[in-house]
Amino acid sequence: MLSTAIAVLDWFGVIVFAVTGALVASRKRMDLVGFALLGTVTAIGGGTLRDVLLGLSPVFWVREPAYLVTCVLVSGLVFFTAHIPESRYRALLWLDAVGLASFAATGGATAMLAGAGPIAAIAMGLITATFGGILRDVLGGESPMILRREIYVSAAFVAVATVVFMGAAGMSREVTLVSGFAVGLLVRGAALYWNWSLPRYHPRPGHDPKERGRCP
Amino acid sequence: MLSTAIAVLDWFGVIVFAVTGALVASRKRMDLVGFALLGTVTAIGGGTLRDVLLGLSPVFWVREPAYLVTCVLVSGLVFFTAHIPESRYRALLWLDAVGLASFAATGGATAMLAGAGPIAAIAMGLITATFGGILRDVLGGESPMILRREIYVSAAFVAVATVVFMGAAGMSREVTLVSGFAVGLLVRGAALYWNWSLPRYHPRPGHDPKERGRCP
Amino acid sequence: MLSTAIAVLDWFGVIVFAVTGALVASRKRMDLVGFALLGTVTAIGGGTLRDVLLGLSPVFWVREPAYLVTCVLVSGLVFFTAHIPESRYRALLWLDAVGLASFAATGGATAMLAGAGPIAAIAMGLITATFGGILRDVLGGESPMILRREIYVSAAFVAVATVVFMGAAGMSREVTLVSGFAVGLLVRGAALYWNWSLPRYHPRPGHDPKERGRCP
Numbered sequence: 001m002l003s004t005a006i007a008v009l010d011w012f013g014v015i016v017f018a019v020t021g022a023l024v025a026s027r028k029r030m031d032l033v034g035f036a037l038l039g040t041v042t043a044i045g046g047g048t049l050r051d052v053l054l055g056l057s058p059v060f061w062v063r064e065p066a067y068l069v070t071c072v073l074v075s076g077l078v079f080f081t082a083h084i085p086e087s088r089y090r091a092l093l094w095l096d097a098v099g100l101a102s103f104a105a106t107g108g109a110t111a112m113l114a115g116a117g118p119i120a121a122i123a124m125g126l127i128t129a130t131f132g133g134i135l136r137d138v139l140g141g142e143s144p145m146i147l148r149r150e151i152y153v154s155a156a157f158v159a160v161a162t163v164v165f166m167g168a169a170g171m172s173r174e175v176t177l178v179s180g181f182a183v184g185l186l187v188r189g190a191a192l193y194w195n196w197s198l199p200r201y202h203p204r205p206g207h208d209p210k211e212r213g214r215c216p
Numbered sequence: 217m218l219s220t221a222i223a224v225l226d227w228f229g230v231i232v233f234a235v236t237g238a239l240v241a242s243r244k245r246m247d248l249v250g251f252a253l254l255g256t257v258t259a260i261g262g263g264t265l266r267d268v269l270l271g272l273s274p275v276f277w278v279r280e281p282a283y284l285v286t287c288v289l290v291s292g293l294v295f296f297t298a299h300i301p302e303s304r305y306r307a308l309l310w311l312d313a314v315g316l317a318s319f320a321a322t323g324g325a326t327a328m329l330a331g332a333g334p335i336a337a338i339a340m341g342l343i344t345a346t347f348g349g350i351l352r353d354v355l356g357g358e359s360p361m362i363l364r365r366e367i368y369v370s371a372a373f374v375a376v377a378t379v380v381f382m383g384a385a386g387m388s389r390e391v392t393l394v395s396g397f398a399v400g401l402l403v404r405g406a407a408l409y410w411n412w413s414l415p416r417y418h419p420r421p422g423h424d425p426k427e428r429g430r431c432p
Numbered sequence: 433m434l435s436t437a438i439a440v441l442d443w444f445g446v447i448v449f450a451v452t453g454a455l456v457a458s459r460k461r462m463d464l465v466g467f468a469l470l471g472t473v474t475a476i477g478g479g480t481l482r483d484v485l486l487g488l489s490p491v492f493w494v495r496e497p498a499y500l501v502t503c504v505l506v507s508g509l510v511f512f513t514a515h516i517p518e519s520r521y522r523a524l525l526w527l528d529a530v531g532l533a534s535f536a537a538t539g540g541a542t543a544m545l546a547g548a549g550p551i552a553a554i555a556m557g558l559i560t561a562t563f564g565g566i567l568r569d570v571l572g573g574e575s576p577m578i579l580r581r582e583i584y585v586s587a588a589f590v591a592v593a594t595v596v597f598m599g600a601a602g603m604s605r606e607v608t609l610v611s612g613f614a615v616g617l618l619v620r621g622a623a624l625y626w627n628w629s630l631p632r633y634h635p636r637p638g639h640d641p642k643e644r645g646r647c648p
Contacts, residue, residue: 031630033585037578048485053264055273057487058548065551083635116274119281139576144355146253153249198247203299269480271489332490335497360571362469369465414463419515 159184
C-alpha cells in the first residue's frame with residue numbers, strides 16, 4: 001500500500017512519537033498500562049485520523065498490527081529508562097520536533113498516493129503531524145504543544161508543502177520525503193533554539209476594556 | 217453531490233463559523249497560523265464528522281479544497297479586522313447562532329440525501345451544527361458554548377426537525393432548508409435575547425450531602 | 433449484521449452506559465437536553481469509533497436508530513429518578529464497570545467478525561469499552577475515569593483478551609462473550625473494592641529537581 005520510502009520514515013515517526021507519549025506518562029507518574037496507552041495513541045493518532053478522512057479503511061494498524069506491538073514495546077522500554085535523560089521535558093520537546101517533521105512529510109505523501117489534490121494533501125500532512133500530539137497532551141493533561149508560542153504548525157506546513165511541490169514537480173519520492181523532513185525539522189529546531197515566533201494578534205488600544213483600564 | 221440549495225446555505229455556514237473560530241483566536245491573541253487553524257477547524261469540523269459517520273469518503277473538503285482555501289482567507293481577514301466590532305464576544309455569540317441554524321438544516325438534509333432515516337438525520341444535523349463549535353472551544357480554551365445555560369442544542373434540534381419533517385412531507389428542498397434555518401435562528405436568537413433556558417436537574421433536599429449541611 | 437449473542441450484550445452495555453452519562457449530567461445539574469446528549473454520547477461513542485476505524489459504514493446507529501431512541505429514553509428516565517440512589521457517584525462507578533466489561537467483550541467480537549486479526553481486535557475492544565466514558569468525562573467536566581488509580585484499562589484488556597483467545601480456540605460465541613464479560617467485571621469490581629492498582633512510574637531520587645530539594 002505504502003511505498004518503501006514512506007514506510008521507513010513513517011516507522012521512524014511512530015517510534016519517536018511513542019517515546020514522547022511515554023515521556024508524558026512518566027511526567028504524570030502513570031502505570032505501565034498508562035504508558036502503553038499514551039505511547040500508542042500519540043504514535044498512531046495522526047495517521048489514524050488521516051486514514052479515516054481519506055476513506056482508507058480499515059485504518060492502517062488494523063491491516064498491520066505490528067504498529068500496535070511496536071508502540072507497546074517502546075512505551076514499556078521508556079517505563080524502565082525514563083530516568084536516564086537529564087531533562088525529560090527537553091527530550092520530549094526535541095523528539096516531538098522530529099516526529100512532527102517526519103509525519104508531516106509522510107502524511108502529505110500518503111494523501112497524494114490516495115488521490116488527494118495538493119491543498120487537501122497539505123491539510124492531511126498537518127493533521128497527521130499534529131493530531132497524535134494533541135491527543136497526548138489532552139489525555140496526559142499537559143498544556144497542548146500546538147499552542148506553544150514558538151513556530152510549530154508552520155514548521156509542519158513547510159515540511160508538507162516541500163513534499164507536495166517537489167512531488168508535483170516530478171522528483172523522486174525518496175528525495176522529496178527526505179527534503180520535506182529535513183526542512184521541517186530545521187524550521188522547528190531553529191524555532192525551539194532561538195524562540196522564533198510569529199507576530200500575535202493584538203487588539204488596538206482603547207477597544208479592549210481591560211486595556212482601557214490600565215492606561216489612564 | 218449536494219444540491220445547490222444545500223450548497224449555498226452550507227457555504228454561508230462555513231464562512232460564518234470560520235469567523236467565530238478566528239474570533240476565539242483573537243480573544244486568545246494567537247498568531248496568523250492559529251487563526252487559520254481555529255477558523256478552519258470550526259468551519260469544517262461538523263461536516264467532517266457527519267461525512268465520516270455516514271461513510272461518505274473521502275470527506276467533502278478533500279473533494280472540494282475550495283472550502284479549505286476560503287476558511288484560511290476568512291480567518292486571515294479577521295486577523296486584521298477583529299478590533300472593529302464593539303464587543304468581540306457578542307459578535308461571536310450571534311455569529312455562532314447563525315452558523316448553528318444553517319448547519320443544523322444542511323446537516324439533516326445531507327444525511328437524508330445519503331439515505332439516512334429521519335432519526336439518524338436529526339442526529340446528523342445536531343452533530344454537524346455543534347461539533348465545529350465544540351472543537352473551537354476546546355482548542356481555544358473557552359468554556360464550551362454547548363454547555364451555556366440558554367437553549368442551544370434544542371434550537372439546532374428544532375431546525376433539523378423542521379427540515380426532516382417538511383422533507384418527509386414532500387415539500388421543495390429550498391423551502392424546507394430556509395424554513396429550518398429561520399426557525400432555528402429564531403429560537404436560538406430569542407434564547408440569547410431573553411435568556412431562555414430549560415429547567416435543570418435539581419437533587420431533592422436531604423439527599424445531597426452538601427444540601428443537608430446547609431439546611432439544619 | 434451482528435450475531436444475537438453480541439447484540440444482547442451490546443444493548444445491555446448501551447443502556448448501562450447511557451445511565452452513567454445521565455448520572456454525570458445530574459451531577460452537573462444539566463437540563464433534559466444535556467441528559468439526552470451525555471447519555472447518548474456515552475452509550476454509542478465507543479461503538480461509533482470502532483465502526484469508523486474498521487470501515488463499517490455508515491456506523492451502527494445510522495442503520496439501527498433504535499439505539500438513539502433508547503439512549504434518549506433512558507437518559508430522560510434518569511432525569512426524574514437520579515435522586516433515588518444513596519450515592520450517585522458510587523452508582524456511576526459500578527455501572528461504568530459493568531459497561532466497560534460488556535463493551536470490551538462485544539467490541540472484540542465485532543472486530544473479529546469484521547475480519548480484524550487478534551491484536552487489532554484487542555485494540556478495538558479497548559476502544560469500544562473506554563471511548564464513550566472518555567467523551568462523557570470530558571464533555572461533563574469530570575476527571576477522566578480512565579486515569580483513576582485503580583486498574584481500569586487492564587480490566588477491559590483481560591475481558592477482550594479472553595474473548596479473542598477463546599474465539600480463536602473455536603469455542604461458541606455465547607460462552608466466549610459471557611466469559612469475557614464476567615472476567616472483566618470481576619477484575620474491575622475487585623479493583624474498585626480492594627483499591628487494586630499497578631505500580632506507577634517513579635523517577636529515581638536525585639534526578640527529579642523537586643525530589644532533590646526535599647531530601648537534604
